[in-house]
Amino acid sequence: MSVNVMTLPLSVPAADRPLVRIVIVGHVDHGKSTLIGRLLHETGGIPAQKIDQLKAMSARRGMPFEWSFLLDSLQAERDQGITIDTSQIRFRTPSRDIILIDAPGHAEFLRNMITGAAQADAALLLIDAAEGVRDQTRRHGYLLHLLGVKQVTVVVNKMDRVDFAEPAFRAIESEITAYLADLGVRASTVIPISAREGDGVSERGERTPWYAGPTVLEALDGFEPARAPQDLALRLPVQAVYKFDDRRIVAGRIETGSLKVGEEIVFQPSGKTAVVKTIESWPVPAAGKEKTLLNAGAAAAITLDREIFVERGEIVSTPASRPHAARRLRVRLFWLADEPLETGTVVIARLATSESRATVAAVHEVVDPGHLSTFESKSIGRNQVGEVELVLSRPIAADPHGLNPRTGRVALELGGRIAGGGLVISVLDGEATRAEPRNITPVSSAMTEEERVGRFGHEGAVVWLTGLSGSGKSTLARALERRLFHRGGMATLLDGDTLRAGLNSDLGFSDADRAENNRRLAEVANFLKNLGHLVLVAAVSPSAAARAKVRAIVGDRFFEVHVATPLDVCEARDPKGLYAKARAGEIRGFTGIDAPYEAPTAAELVIENDKLDPSAGVDRLEAMLAQAGVFRRPFSAGDDAGL
Amino acid sequence: MATADDRLDELEAQSIYIFREAFARMKRMALLWSLGKDSNVMIWLARKAFLGHVPFPVLHVDTGKKFKEMYAFRDHYGKEWNLDLRVDPCPPLEQMDPTLPPATRSAARKTEGLKLALEKYGFDAVVAGIRRDEEATRAKERVFSPRGLEGDWNVREQPPEFWDHFNATLPAGAHLRVHPILHWTELDIWAYTKREGIPVIPLYFSKDGKRYRSLGDEDITFPVKSEAATIDEILLELATTKVPERSGRAMDHEAEDSFERLRVAGYL
Numbered sequence: 001m002s003v004n005v006m007t008l009p010l011s012v013p014a015a016d017r018p019l020v021r022i023v024i025v026g027h028v029d030h031g032k033s034t035l036i037g038r039l040l041h042e043t044g045g046i047p048a049q050k051i052d053q054l055k056a057m058s059a060r061r062g063m064p065f066e067w068s069f070l071l072d073s074l075q076a077e078r079d080q081g082i083t084i085d086t087s088q089i090r091f092r093t094p095s096r097d098i099i100l101i102d103a104p105g106h107a108e109f110l111r112n113m114i115t116g117a118a119q120a121d122a123a124l125l126l127i128d129a130a131e132g133v134r135d136q137t138r139r140h141g142y143l144l145h146l147l148g149v150k151q152v153t154v155v156v157n158k159m160d161r162v163d164f165a166e167p168a169f170r171a172i173e174s175e176i177t178a179y180l181a182d183l184g185v186r187a188s189t190v191i192p193i194s195a196r197e198g199d200g201v202s203e204r205g206e207r208t209p210w211y212a213g214p215t216v217l218e219a220l221d222g223f224e225p226a227r228a229p230q231d232l233a234l235r236l237p238v239q240a241v242y243k244f245d246d247r248r249i250v251a252g253r254i255e256t257g258s259l260k261v262g263e264e265i266v267f268q269p270s271g272k273t274a275v276v277k278t279i280e281s282w283p284v285p286a287a288g289k290e291k292t293l294l295n296a297g298a299a300a301a302i303t304l305d306r307e308i309f310v311e312r313g314e315i316v317s318t319p320a321s322r323p324h325a326a327r328r329l330r331v332r333l334f335w336l337a338d339e340p341l342e343t344g345t346v347v348i349a350r351l352a353t354s355e356s357r358a359t360v361a362a363v364h365e366v367v368d369p370g371h372l373s374t375f376e377s378k379s380i381g382r383n384q385v386g387e388v389e390l391v392l393s394r395p396i397a398a399d400p401h402g403l404n405p406r407t408g409r410v411a412l413e414l415g416g417r418i419a420g421g422g423l424v425i426s427v428l429d430g431e432a433t434r435a436e437p438r439n440i441t442p443v444s445s446a447m448t449e450e451e452r453v454g455r456f457g458h459e460g461a462v463v464w465l466t467g468l469s470g471s472g473k474s475t476l477a478r479a480l481e482r483r484l485f486h487r488g489g490m491a492t493l494l495d496g497d498t499l500r501a502g503l504n505s506d507l508g509f510s511d512a513d514r515a516e517n518n519r520r521l522a523e524v525a526n527f528l529k530n531l532g533h534l535v536l537v538a539a540v541s542p543s544a545a546a547r548a549k550v551r552a553i554v555g556d557r558f559f560e561v562h563v564a565t566p567l568d569v570c571e572a573r574d575p576k577g578l579y580a581k582a583r584a585g586e587i588r589g590f591t592g593i594d595a596p597y598e599a600p601t602a603a604e605l606v607i608e609n610d611k612l613d614p615s616a617g618v619d620r621l622e623a624m625l626a627q628a629g630v631f632r633r634p635f636s637a638g639d640d641a642g643l
Numbered sequence: 644m645a646t647a648d649d650r651l652d653e654l655e656a657q658s659i660y661i662f663r664e665a666f667a668r669m670k671r672m673a674l675l676w677s678l679g680k681d682s683n684v685m686i687w688l689a690r691k692a693f694l695g696h697v698p699f700p701v702l703h704v705d706t707g708k709k710f711k712e713m714y715a716f717r718d719h720y721g722k723e724w725n726l727d728l729r730v731d732p733c734p735p736l737e738q739m740d741p742t743l744p745p746a747t748r749s750a751a752r753k754t755e756g757l758k759l760a761l762e763k764y765g766f767d768a769v770v771a772g773i774r775r776d777e778e779a780t781r782a783k784e785r786v787f788s789p790r791g792l793e794g795d796w797n798v799r800e801q802p803p804e805f806w807d808h809f810n811a812t813l814p815a816g817a818h819l820r821v822h823p824i825l826h827w828t829e830l831d832i833w834a835y836t837k838r839e840g841i842p843v844i845p846l847y848f849s850k851d852g853k854r855y856r857s858l859g860d861e862d863i864t865f866p867v868k869s870e871a872a873t874i875d876e877i878l879l880e881l882a883t884t885k886v887p888e889r890s891g892r893a894m895d896h897e898a899e900d901s902f903e904r905l906r907v908a909g910y911l
């Protein structure tokens with residue numbers, strides 16, 4: 001509906017009018033949609049043509065004129081006289097532009113009420129004067145609080161049904177204000193109205209002479225837009241890292257605080273640090289006109305002063321005020337799915353742009369906000385509220401809600417569908433991270449890349465040999481290492497097993513530990529690459545995803561080599577006797593036996609080792625490096641003294 | 644005090660966020676380009692989100708009955724904006740549900756054309772430029788709107804969506820509709836078009852006392868009375884008009900439920 005008109009005088013010029021989002025909530029049938037229709041009508045927002053249509057729709061269904069049909073646009077809604085899904089409409093008060101959000105009152109559609117109310121800056125809680133406070137009145141009041149809607153006005157509707165009697169109004173007024181006060185919500189006013197007949201909506205009701213407070217329209221005109229959280233610490237959740245051209249751009253939205261060019265930032269949970277080099281934008285600004293500052297709410301795209309591997313889900317902050325790298329959260333949540341949330345339930349937790357599998361470790365307190373009864377329970381049923389402890393499968397950056405409402409709340413997904421949401425009450429296990437110490441200033445090497453190339457005769461590169469145990473990775477790597485060494489090159493062997501003895505001795509063979517093992521190998525390999533080394537990594541690295549991450553960490557001059565020896569050949573060789581042990585059940589999760597090996601689909605090179613003699617494999621590795629231009633002085637095969 | 648510029652900045656930032664979320668979470672997405680004012684703003688927003696690039700195909704599901712000015716616009720800006728443009732035809736009218744009223748039936752061709760294109764390219768998400776203020780069933784849309792296997796909209800079972808967390812998990816073969824400008828109004832679109840200098844098809848401007856407020860197929864779209872011949876005049880007109888934006892779109896008005904039926908079946 002294009003409803004742009006307003007006959008009321010506008011006290012504030014269009015350009016400076018704040019935009020306020022207001023949701024109307026309350027029990028089913030108490031008159032929420034009717035009030036919205038009426039408000040629009042009384043402020044001149046409904047064209048005459050539309051009124052005629054509404055009349056026809058009502059008549060067709062044998063009903064008196066229904067204002068609610070303006071918003072209840074679905075056939076099922078009109079036929080049953082009930083709102084199913086939330087809707088929005090624009091509207092103006094003398095000093096505000098307003099988005100009115102209609103929400104359904106039926107418990108069946110609580111998920112839709114939440115969808116609407118979560119966007120609101122303020123709320124009207126509507127109560128039928130004849131029915132009084134009901135289940136959904138309480139539940140919605142409770143959820144407003146949880147959703148962080150702080151400005152609430154109560155409207156007692158259908159006063160015509162109680163003959164505009166003051167005592168009926170006062171009884172409801174005291175019940176609801178006491179209830180809301182218990183929740184910590186202060187209702188700014190309680191207004192008696194008849195939405196259908198128009199008393200108290202935009203005009204003072206003559207039939208409520210005992211009431212001296214504002215009309216609904218005046219109350220709406222007094223709501224404030226929620227302020228952008230500018231004064232909180234910087235939080236910029238990473239949505240993606242783009243490389244459409246030669247720039248590597250970190251993109252996301254600044255949830256709170258602000259960000260400046262030249263500022264030192266830290267990414268959580270990885271703990272990596274960098275300095276903001278530029279703020280990118282399109283259309284490209286004229287030289288000298290580039291942005292140097294972004295505030296809360298802005299879409300950000302930045303480049304960094306150094307090449308670090310960061311990913312979607314991490315949160316940018318300043319080193320002095322960073323979010324936790326949380327592994328365990330206590331969350332106060334509402335639950336919307338049919339299946340209850342219980343100890344042991346596994347969900348996907350989403351916080352800003354991060355996601356992690358999360359297991360419910362404990363359920364603490366369950367409330368049925370319809371009846372405001374708290375009870376001991378091991379499970380949280382549909383439309384109930386409760387507190388749980390979530391154990392995350394990998395750390396994510398999080399804040400307690402009290403410190404930062406934007407990065408202190410999570411949505412939970414069950415079976416691929418959002419099923420609940422809640423506030424982070426506390427971070428129970430937030431290792432202060434494996435962060436580099438604060439105020440770190442990476443010291444760059446004294447030599448330039450060209451100096452190193454001049455000495456070693458080659459650029460730095462990483463050759464990553466992946467393949468089954470016993471496939472011949474280490475043998476090949478050692479042979480290549482020796483050949484390069486003989487030619488004055490700087491070759492360094494990183495063997496997965498060898499590093500497990502020291503650097504990685506804290507890691508086992510779970511999926512997570514294997515991924516971490518790969519990550520560390522990749523970081524070390526990359527470090528050496530940047531110092532000009534030809535790094536030869538020999539590691540089973542069975543997971544395609546983990547190898548993709550390795551590739552991302554190392555970046556350019558990375559060569560994935562699949563040493564593709566068939567399983568039966570490896571098992572027959574069994575140099576370390578491991579296959580025998582795995583077959584005997586002494587080792588669990590052994591790659592190729594009871595754990596998968598995901599062969600690369602786009603490796604730079606595949607060496608079918610069982611069909612080649614060792615020096616032929618090394619020749620092929622060398623040819624690959626030569627072709628990629630890694631060697632800077634001729635390394636002819638003829639001067640090979642090593643093999 | 645918030646200014647009109649701040650308001651546009653806020654709208655823009657929200658749209659960019661939605662674009663980036665969709666691109667991060669979906670495997671194969673495409674943007675539906677209807678050549679009108681809304682989808683032109685959308686392409687502009689995509690280029691803002693991706694720093695000058697539109698890193699996914701742009702699909703024009705062509706009824707073959709658009710105004711010649713629209714085709715000229717498509718061919719010109721498809722090149723100038725460096726779009727990966729795919730043009731796919733719609734099936735003939737005879738194949739459409741004969742119980743639909745005539746203009747609605749004609750519009751249904753677009754739904755079917757879209758289904759065929761989705762199948763052909765295997766897109767799992769399409770970005771569409773619908774807005775809440777256009778029409779009352781669109782006002783009930785989600786930002787990420789999962790569709791059934793037939794492209795159908797199960798309006799009674801929409802998933803919850805809050806705090807900018809979107810539902811992006813789909814059964815195989817189904818697709819997602821992404822709505823980055825759902826929260827914009829017609830007025831916003833024009834104010835932004837003006838501020839950013841986005842090109843506009845001249846049919847939107849008054850000629851002989853009439854202009855098009857919404858562009859669709861030539862045979863079921865009609866101009867409205869208007870003297871607005873510049874964007875500034877359009878902005879003034881919109882501040883006072885009582886005529887709904889889609890009043891010139893015949894299929895919206897044939898029956899109380901004609902548009903809902905179209906949309907439930909997968910229309911935009």
Ligand SMILES: Nc1nc2c(ncn2[C@@H]2O[C@H](COP(=O)(O)OP(=O)(O)OP(=O)(O)O)[C@@H](O)[C@H]2O)c(=O)[nH]1
Nearest residue numbers: 028029030031032033034082083105158194195196
């Ligand atoms: N007598 C009387 N009836 C009213 C008043 N306001 C609304 N109604 C009637 O109450 C019924 C329900 O109104 P709706 O506006 O649909 O109620 P709702 O709160 O939007 O209901 P849901 O959205 O389904 O939760 C309709 O038949 C209205 O005409 C009023 O002030 N007085």
Ligand SMILES: [Mg+2]
Nearest residue numbers: 032033082083
């Ligand atoms: Mg309603």
